[in-house]
Amino acid sequence: xxxxxxxxxxxxRVYRLPRSSLLGPRAERHAxxxxxxxxxxxxxxxxxxxxxxxxxxxxxxxxxxxRATSGVVTFDGRPVAPGRPHELRWFRRDMQxxxxxxxxxxxxxxxxxxxxxxxxxxxxxxxxxxxRIVEVLSSVGIDPDTRxxxxxxxxxxxxxxxxxxxxxxxxxxxLVADEPVSSLDVSVRAQILDLLQSLVRQFRxxxxxxxxxxxxxxxxxxxxxxxxxxxxVEQGRTAEVFAAPADPYTRRLLAxxxxxx
Amino acid sequence: MTALLEVKDLxxxxxxxxxxxxxxxxxxxxxxxxxxxxxxxxxxxxxxxIIGLVPDSALVSGSVQFDGQQLxxxxxxxxxxxxxxxxxxxxxxxxxxxxxxxxxxKQVAEPLRRHHGLSKVAAADAAVALCExxxxxxxxxxxxxxxxxxxxxxxxxxxxxxxxxxxPALLIADEPTTALDVTVQAGVLRLLAxxxxxxxxxxxxxxxxIALVPLVADDVLxxxxxxxxxxxxxxxxxxxxxxxxTIELLAAARKTALPPDDHVxxxx
Numbered sequence: 350x351x352x353x354x355x356x357x358x359x360x361x362r363v364y365r366l367p368r369s370s371l372l373g374p375r376a377e378r379h380a381x382x383x384x385x386x387x388x389x390x391x392x393x394x395x396x397x398x399x400x401x402x403x404x405x406x407x408x409x410x411x412x413x414x415x416r417a418t419s420g421v422v423t424f425d426g427r428p429v430a431p432g433r434p435h436e437l438r439w440f441r442r443d444m445q446x447x448x449x450x451x452x453x454x455x456x457x458x459x460x461x462x463x464x465x466x467x468x469x470x471x472x473x474x475x476x477x478x479x480x481r482i483v484e485v486l487s488s489v490g491i492d493p494d495t496r497x498x499x500x501x502x503x504x505x506x507x508x509x510x511x512x513x514x515x516x517x518x519x520x521x522x523x524l525v526a527d528e529p530v531s532s533l534d535v536s537v538r539a540q541i542l543d544l545l546q547s548l549v550r551q552f553r554x555x556x557x558x559x560x561x562x563x564x565x566x567x568x569x570x571x572x573x574x575x576x577x578x579x580x581x582v583e584q585g586r587t588a589e590v591f592a593a594p595a596d597p598y599t600r601r602l603l604a605x606x607x608x609x610x
Numbered sequence: 611m612t613a614l615l616e617v618k619d620l621x622x623x624x625x626x627x628x629x630x631x632x633x634x635x636x637x638x639x640x641x642x643x644x645x646x647x648x649x650x651x652x653x654x655x656x657x658x659x660i661i662g663l664v665p666d667s668a669l670v671s672g673s674v675q676f677d678g679q680q681l682x683x684x685x686x687x688x689x690x691x692x693x694x695x696x697x698x699x700x701x702x703x704x705x706x707x708x709x710x711x712x713x714x715x716k717q718v719a720e721p722l723r724r725h726h727g728l729s730k731v732a733a734a735d736a737a738v739a740l741c742e743x744x745x746x747x748x749x750x751x752x753x754x755x756x757x758x759x760x761x762x763x764x765x766x767x768x769x770x771x772x773x774x775x776x777x778p779a780l781l782i783a784d785e786p787t788t789a790l791d792v793t794v795q796a797g798v799l800r801l802l803a804x805x806x807x808x809x810x811x812x813x814x815x816x817x818x819x820i821a822l823v824p825l826v827a828d829d830v831l832x833x834x835x836x837x838x839x840x841x842x843x844x845x846x847x848x849x850x851x852x853x854x855x856t857i858e859l860l861a862a863a864r865k866t867a868l869p870p871d872d873h874v875x876x877x878x
Contacts, residue, residue, distance in 0.1 A: 498722050535863050539861070568865060606792055607821040
């Protein structure tokens with residue numbers, strides 16, 4: 350697939366476990382066992398799996414935060430792998446992340462301005478910084494007049510908005526969100542999902558959303574990839590996979606989700 | 611006959627800060643009541659004040675009648691006779707609720723030894739039976755395991771076995787499946803619903819996830835900022851909520867819920 354913006358081919362990640370006896374061999378865990386995927390520009394892909402499925406490992410490898418044991422990840426045709434900051438700049442500008450817990454992903458001793466400015470400075474993004482900070486904060490629904498405050502002065506939902514603003518500041522093409530609403534209350538969760546949806550449309554973002562929550566994926570993603578024990582057991586258009594799951598694990602997963610009448 | 615649990619004007623405050631504000635509700639014998647609310651709604655403190663587990667800095671007032679006796683203001687020693695025997699609790703995180711240094715069989719047997727005076731051997735046998743009842747694999751081996759050797763779902767099953775050991779009249783479950791994967795959650799909820807029905811145990815089920823309520827409870831209380839804003843039959847409230855907050859909460863929940871599906875049901 351040449352038109353893929355972000356692609357992974359036969360990615361394996363093997364973790365070596367600590368020795369369980371003094372002279373015994375070290376056991377290994379296959380967190381990812383041959384995962385391939387391709388995300389086209391403008392697409393929204395959901396990666397769904399339960400704990401231990403390898404979804405976060407996959408996200409880290411896609412972002413160049415972790416190295417695949419074998420296999421390749423490419424962004425715009427160029428291979429992505431962990432390296433020195435200046436070697437990664439080219440795709441860090443284009444690919445940003447939003448983490449699960451906004452409070453622990455925001456430095457408590459930095460003001461909102463500093464937090465949002467950091468990728469602009471670190472990635473040497475050209476253009477006036479202050480204007481960009483004000484602009485990006487407004488686009489996520491944070492009053493730019495509050496930008497001199499600290500993260501703890503904001504609610505959980507607002508903190509996640511700030512984390513999204515930081516991710517969007519360098520005008521990325523791809524946003525990777527790892528469980529972006531899992532630590533939020535139900536009513537706030539809906540607002541953040543609405544925000545992500547409108548940002549994706551407004552800035553024509555490519556979104557990779559990692560979640561254990563099938564409802565979240567369903568509300569946001571065109572395409573879904575179901576990960577189970579390090580393998581892709583099923584992928585396809587979200588509506589089709591959810592309406593007629595082919596894989597037994599996907600079926601079991603969907604059947605377990607409580608529904609509202 | 612009087613209700614099993616009658617909570618009246620329960621108020622919990624920390625200094626000037628009122629976190630539970632004149633909450634009243636009743637649970638009948640064998641009744642199953644769900645309490646939903648978001649963080650800060652006071653749902654957990656309401657449950658904890660029933661069994662006297664609120665922090666010392668909390669000021670609790672009002673009335674909590676259990677089986678005709680007033681529980682508020684009782685000495686901790688009196689309450690500990692009740693806890694685990696007549697009122698038991700399942701906590702959100704089984705990892706922290708279980709003692710990491712004690713084999714699970716001993717933990718399940720503990721309330722039986724303490725409250726029913728069972729001998730070591732008799733309690734150990736009962737623990738194996740309980741572990742079997744909650745669906746732990748190979749119960750006679752499972753009882754010898756330490757909590758870290760079990761999966762999250764298995765640990766929560768141990769928590770349930772421990773809570774139900776003395777056949778309590780009331781079981782309080784505070785977000786019992788929030789820490790679990792969705793496929794594991796389905797099994798644990800099914801087990802919980804089965805066991806309380808079988809033993810005719812009353813259930814107070816606390817959750818932030820409104821979709822879980824109809825699976826285990828008949829009635830529901832909706833809490834917000836320390837007050838009950840709506841109460842009623844679970845299905846009626848979900849189908850036709852009347853308070854603006856409940857309407858908003860359901861709309862938000864529906865946004866991230868999968869569409870209803872008649873073919874697959876969790877408890878079928």
